Amino acid sequence: MVTRVIKPSTMSSAIGDHFISLANPEPWVSQTTVVITGLLLMLTTCLVWFNQTVRSLTLFCWACFFKPFAKNDHGNSHQSALESFYRSQASIYDSSRGVLLKGREKALQLAASHLKKSSKLVWIDVGGGTGYNVEIMNSLLPITSKFEKVIVVDLSISLCEVAKQRFEKLGFNNVEVLVADACDFLVPEKYMGNVDLITFSYSLSMIPPFHAAVDHILPMLNKEIGIICSVDFGVQTSATSIGRTNTLGGSVNRHVPWVFRTFWRAWFELDRVFLDPARRDYLEYKFGTIKSLNCSNRLLGNIPYYIWIGCDKDRSSLLLHRLNAMATESPYLAPASSVPVKSKGYERALENNKKHLPYPSIYYQREVWRVYYEESNPQYAQFNDQYIYAFTWEDPREDIKILNLKPSDVVLAITSAGDNLLSYASIEKPPRRIHGVDLNPAQNHLCELKLASLRCLKYEEVWKLFGLGKVENFEELLFSKLAPQLSSNSFQYWAKHGPQIFDIKGKGLYDTGFTRWALRLAKYVFKIAGVSDTIEELLTCKSMEEQKFLWESKIKPAIFNPIVSKMLVGNPIFLWKALGVPPNQAKMMNSSILTYVVDTLDPIVGRSLISKDNYFYYLTLRGRYSPTNCPDYLTKQTFKKMHEKESPLDNIRLHTDTLNDVFERLASGSLTVAIIMDHMDWFDPKKNEAQSEVEHLKKCLCNGGRVLLRSISKEPWYIKVFEENGFHCQAAAVRVKRMTIDRTNMYASAWVCTKIPARRVSDLTI
Structure with a gap:
């Protein structure tokens, strides 16, 4: 061999x-x-x-x-302590920290997405150690072309040597390494007040006089566009949030259980790493919070860590932007007005200013869609951090037709999944203001995600998210593109839930929320009835004759046979789970459940092709939309409209509150249209709920202002309440046998209630 x-x-x-x-x-x-x-x-x-x-x-x-348990001979010098710890492991620091120091890449990605994109950025990385952060940032924003200067500051001589070797190898001539204390390092005078980005990457927890370090970098930060980013270990509790919840940017996963915060804090202090909440609290006191994320390293026993993005708390451009937007929350905010200010956001800003706290986190967001709300409101707990509707059942085409919306209109509607708000904004000449109201924060989180996606993503990405309901790289899109357009509260929500909801291997967006039962139960009914294959044929019909034939000859006899009808379609559980009908509303039916369902579905096949012009039932049957059969906001034509210079997206405001609370804070006569869906069907006739809401509506509507509502009843009991309060009420559509009132036909009637000036009741015409 x-x-x-x-x-x-x-x-x-x-x-x-x-x-x-x-x-x-x-x-x-x-x-x-x-x-x-x-x-x-x-x-x-x-x-x-x-x-x-x-x-x-x-x-x-x-x-x-x-080693923490062994004898230490480094004395009282902090630098000596660091060298004692890092000298032996400097060469293997990066290879050994990937599992422990979670979130560094995500933090830099988030910071990069919030930076003003220029070619003269200045960045100071405090406690930058081996220069790992700079190499990661280079994959996001090229160091040599996007940054004028990068300064890495660290007190460890050994780690700085590794950093110098790294930058020399990478050819970064604009990166400087300073062996210096974070509390007193010096930078050239020209950079004072002109630094675009300052980062603390697992370093603030290792700086004993952290107050001095934070105070030291404050004058370096550009007050208008500069941001500060910290990713670090930290144990927070709900107790540390008392009195300043509105400044924190959300509290999702913020509270660390006693066992974990006690154990990890004691353990890390052996290495002079301090997980006490004071460090993060001080950041949130000295700066305005733009984004906040609370995480845990599950692989290593749930070690708590956070990612936080902030800015100068008196940043004037953002504050003025938000104050100007408040005029759309409440017209009471006219500067010279003698009427007391009614905006919650403005009231909270004044309170914070008196306490020398930053303004509410909502003030520091790029977009003004989300109106300030108190996350701690106990009313939100009933929703258990979930949205009910992943898609909207009401037909906006009929809304627009009935109301004849105009550019001068100010519209208020229930947010639901936000599809209708976006449809109103999609018409050729949209209303000048569209208010979405929903007490469930998650419904507004969903609508806000749609707004952000339309603002900054490519059409193909928007289609995958909301047309198909799933995308390959949701987390990447969230951190690198969507985050700057989202409020911190919404960002927290989607960072927690989004990767699972939009998982490309999962069932997708439309199998979430309460409405997922409509899709699941429909599939179950078809499977039991043995018509699943026929349903697929129905979704590809090219003519009304073909659609009617399949329905009459195969589908209808199967799903409305006595056994299936009694067990499923006519079952009260089906009524609530699939159709979302609560008990008070169910009592308003003028027929049995089965009869109502038959009268709902039977005429649909004769109205329009489900395959081409009824995206409501197409989604229910297929679990996704098609490019030619989808809500208006998902069409290419509307996508282009949303990117015009004067985008209709700018006209939308989202209120996370009850309708009455929003009505109370709007100026008298400021609304021209209110679209309240079937919401009043849920009221108890024996209580005063309907009377109270009608009174609030009357105050907010201008003379001639209209309320559009739908009901499961042909003659809803609360129409009399409107009439008794000076409204002229007329049915815009009433369902009759084998006829539909819109493409969903879920309701028995639609009504328009018009506010009448007291002196002109006799001559009003509709």
Whole structure:
């Protein structure tokens, strides 16, 4: 057996050369030799990797888990303590910290998405250590072309040496490494007040005088466009939020249970790493919170950490932007008005200012869609952090037709899934203001996600999110593109729930929320009835005749047979789970459940093709939309309209409150249209709910202002309440046998109630 002689060389080059030679062996080399040599080389490579990994892991475990209990001779010098800790592990620091220091990449991605994109950015990385952050940022924003100057500050000499070698290898001539204390390092005078980004990446927890470090960098930050980013360990509790919840940008996962916060805080202090809440609290006191995210490292026993983005708390441009937007929350905000200010956001801003706290986090957001709300409101707990409607059942085409909306209109509607608000904004000449109101914060989170997506994503990405209901890279889109357009509260919600909801391998958006039962129960009914294949045919029908034939001959007899009807379609559980009908509303039916369902579905097939012009039932049957059968906001034409210079997206405001609370804070006569869906069907006739709401509506509507409502009853009992309060009420549509009132036909009637000036009751015409 003849073999080649391997000449002396480095292990890596030898392995590389011989893998190439094995791929192209000489004719005289036997197959057995090739296989044996290949196996030996692979074994050698594995041994080298294993040896390096074991060495790194051993050093890491010694330094982090055993050395803290050994005798320390570094005295009282903080730099000596750092060197004692890092000297032996500087060379393996990056390879050993990936599992422990979670969130660094996400924090930099979030920071990069919030930066003003220019080619002269200045960045100071405090406690930057080995320069790992700079290399990661380079993959997001090229260091040499986007940054004028990058300064890495660290007190550890060993880590700084690694950083210098890294930057030299990468050719970053605009990056400077300073071996200095975070509390007193110096930068050139020209950068004072002009720094665009300051980061603390797992460093603030290792700075004993952290107040001094934070105060030291404050004058360096650009007050108008600069941001500060911190990712670090930290144990927060709900108790530390008392009195300043509106400044925190949301409290999702903020409270760390006693066991974890006690154990990890004590453990890390052995290494002079301090997880006390004071560090983050001080950041949230000195700066305005733009984004806040609370996480835990599950792989290592739920070690709590956070990602936080802030800015100068007196940033004038953002504050003026928000104050100007408040005029759309409540016309009471006219500067010279003697009427007391009614905006919640303005009231909270004044309170915070008196306490020297930052303004509410909502003030520092880029977009003004979301109107300020108190996240701690106990009324929100009933929704259990979930939206009910993933899509909207009401037909906006009929709304627009009945109301004849105009550019001068100010419209208020229930948000639901936001589809209708976006449809009103999609018409050729949209209303000048559209208020969406929903007490469920998650419904407004969903609408806000749609607004943000239309603002900053490509059409193909928007279609995947809301047309198909799933996308390959939701988390990437959230951190790199969507985050700057979302409020911090909404960002927290989607960071927690979005990856599961939009998972490309999952069932998608439309199998979430309460409305998922409509889709699931429909599929179950069809499966039990044995018409699943026929339903697929129905969704591809090209003519009304074909659609009617399938319905009458196959589908209708199967789902309305006595057994299926009694067990499923006519079951009260189906009524609530699939159709969302609560008990008070169910009592208003003028027929049995089964009869109502038959009268709802039977005429649909004769109105329009489900395959082309009824996206409500198409979605219910297929679980997604099609490009030619979808809500207006998902069409390419509307997408282009949303990106015009004067985008109709700017006209939308989202209120997270009860209708009455919003009505109370709007000026008298400020609304021209209120669209309240079937919401009043849910009221108890024995209580005063309807009277109270009608009175509030009357105050807010201008003379001639209209209320559009739908009901499961042909003659809803509360129409009399409107008439008794000076409204002229007229049925815009009433369902009769084998006829529909719109494309969903879910309601028995639709009504328009018009506010009449007292002196002109006799001459009003509709």
